[in-house]
Amino acid sequence: MLKQKRILTGDRPTGKLHLGHYVGSLENRIRLQDEYDTFIIIADVQALTTNFDQPEKLKRDVRQVTLDYLAAGIDPEKVTIFVQSLVPQIAELTIFYSMLVTVNQLEKNPTIKSEAEQYDYQEMTYGFLGYPVSQAADITFCRAHLVPVGEDQLPHIEQTRRIVRKFNNLYGEVFPVPEAKISEVPRLVGLDGKSKMSKSLNNAIYLADDEEAVGQKINKAVTDPRRIRKDDPGNPEVCTVYDYHKVFNPEEEAEIAEQCRQGTIGCVECKGILAERINSFLAPMRERRSYYQERPELIKEILISGVERARQEGEETLDRVREVMQIDYAADQDFLAR
């Protein structure tokens, strides 16, 4: 089957992927990889916006994220996985797009604002403020239609749509106006029960965690704070462990809630069941991970062929872009002789 429509999505390589990433976006991508011609970008240049002072860490993380994708079930036969910095057409497109965006628009971007706060930036670099422009180039260099992402990315997709409309109006219809696709599953809460699962908050279960680590982390997860003894009636609605049962143990979820309310199941037992479910959920990923870990050459090949395809698509797009923008001197050498 020839897949007509394209997806572009991806991540900054800033460490290991966790269950929150899986539920929030990886699952969507894996489901859609059969239907769409899918491109996944490992956005190492974008990661420089906050990690420009740690190049060796970034390099490790590119490999880590690739391995996480493959372990999670992204099929390299179906999907083009590539590294942003290796596709120069994206950088070229970023420069052209930068003429179509005002500084004011970027300064109003709510995700930029909250990230600047999070990193305590008193002043922003040009690259940080401008990364939504380069993200627009990430999305459109392969003329993508759909962008499956988490909710925090919506302002960037909106910015991309504005740029694309402006480009198409000014120069001619080169790009489809891309749509965002947000996961229907609510964001997964962290083990602390306070905020979303996140590496920086140290409340995550990683796709790469082994059975023991999963068991230990779940044992420490926050439950109904008012439940002290095993036979106290509990309230699953305020229990983080129950939140995970809903996602990873849907068959038993209702029964467990009932037993918790009646005080007939203790937290230790309830956590044990959950750890088992999460471990069997992660088992096929562990298998795929060790398959690829034993074959570093294969990972290299996957990335090299991904980059090659991305460059080809990028060059096709940039040929059109240069033509409609009339900066096609290389193609129109007569102009230089005139």
Ligand code: TRP
């Ligand atoms: N900004 C995204 C994040 O922080 C990563 C990213 C870079 C991305 N380029 C993209 C996501 C293009 C979707 C499409 O997670």
